[in-house]
Amino acid sequence: MTAAPTLLSQHSCFDGTVGFYKHVSEACGGDMRFGVFVPPQARERKVPVLYYLAGLTCTEDTFLIKGGAQRVASELGVMLVALDTSPRGAGYAGEDASWDFGVGAGFYLDATQAPWSARYRMGTYVTRELPALIAEHFPAREDREGIFGHSMGGHGALVCALRNPGRYRSVSAFAPIVAPMRVPWGQKAFKGYLGEDTATWREYDATELIRSAKTRLPPLLVDQGTGDKFLQEQLKPELLKEACEATGQPLTLRIHDGYDHGYYFISTFMEDHLRHHAAALNA
Numbered sequence: 001m002t003a004a005p006t007l008l009s010q011h012s013c014f015d016g017t018v019g020f021y022k023h024v025s026e027a028c029g030g031d032m033r034f035g036v037f038v039p040p041q042a043r044e045r046k047v048p049v050l051y052y053l054a055g056l057t058c059t060e061d062t063f064l065i066k067g068g069a070q071r072v073a074s075e076l077g078v079m080l081v082a083l084d085t086s087p088r089g090a091g092y093a094g095e096d097a098s099w100d101f102g103v104g105a106g107f108y109l110d111a112t113q114a115p116w117s118a119r120y121r122m123g124t125y126v127t128r129e130l131p132a133l134i135a136e137h138f139p140a141r142e143d144r145e146g147i148f149g150h151s152m153g154g155h156g157a158l159v160c161a162l163r164n165p166g167r168y169r170s171v172s173a174f175a176p177i178v179a180p181m182r183v184p185w186g187q188k189a190f191k192g193y194l195g196e197d198t199a200t201w202r203e204y205d206a207t208e209l210i211r212s213a214k215t216r217l218p219p220l221l222v223d224q225g226t227g228d229k230f231l232q233e234q235l236k237p238e239l240l241k242e243a244c245e246a247t248g249q250p251l252t253l254r255i256h257d258g259y260d261h262g263y264y265f266i267s268t269f270m271e272d273h274l275r276h277h278a279a280a281l282n283a
């Protein structure tokens with residue numbers, strides 16, 4: 001049994017509701033916030049759940065405000081859960097010093113290095129604590145979960161699925177960081193959260209996990225824009241393509257001319273992602 005989350009605000013939306021909540025997280029050692037879109041079908045039955053992991057600097061409301069997902073999720077009968085991108089207010093030195101580490105940059109992993117290891121445990125939060133709370137307090141099917149995300153959250157979605165084989169029925173990403181060990185954002189985060197031993201970094205690197213996995217994920221859908229200013233230095237989707245081709249992991253990688261890294265890009269292809277998930281979640 002977990003305590004019910006506190007409702008902060010609720011809004012009618014496409015015949016369902018968007019609610020924003022806070023609760024005391026054991027994994028993250030303090031208050032965490034999340035948002036939930038409950039589709040109209042949930043008035044009659046439990047519905048599948050799709051978790052969205054946002055990128056650097058985002059909060060629990062970014063996706064629900066900017067992603068443009070609710071109309072199609074309402075049609076498809078899929079619950080959407082969006083969470084924050086890190087714990088907040090831990091008070092660690094340097095926590096707010098940069099936008100790509102610390103607050104807003106939890107990287108969906110469980111930190112092992114002090115002081116971060118006490119509260120920056122987003123891996124456990126995403127894959128264990130929050131799903132248990134959602135199953136207990138919302139009309140959600142525990143056996144029908146999908147996961148997707150953007151950029152740092154695309155990395156998070158891929159890695160959460162790869163580290164929990166069989167758990168997620170559907171997986172997709174917008175402009176994900178696919179090989180954090182090999183790019184500056186990931187190297188900075190992994191060094192700070194996981195320490196100097198790069199062997200531990202492999203456990204949170206999607207391309208490394210795909211290459212070493214004994215089982216395959218459900219078919220992946222990944223969208224990437226060519227106008228993305230982070231494409232060459234931080235994202236490198238070609239490394240994901242190579243890993244998938246080498247191992248037989250099904251991947252649909254779509255490259256879109258001119259699209260940048262932001263939510264104009266994400267919202268353009270959101271419907272495709274929701275239908276990709278719903279096909280597996282409602283099967």
Ligand SMILES: N[C@@H](CCC(=O)N[C@@H](CSC=O)C(=O)NCC(=O)O)C(=O)O
Nearest residue numbers: 055056057058099150151152153262263
């Ligand atoms: N402050 C940064 C830009 C930060 C940024 O672009 N964040 C992205 C995610 S990047 C990877 O995880 C994002 O989703 N921002 C929110 C939005 O509404 O676009 C800079 O100065 O470049």
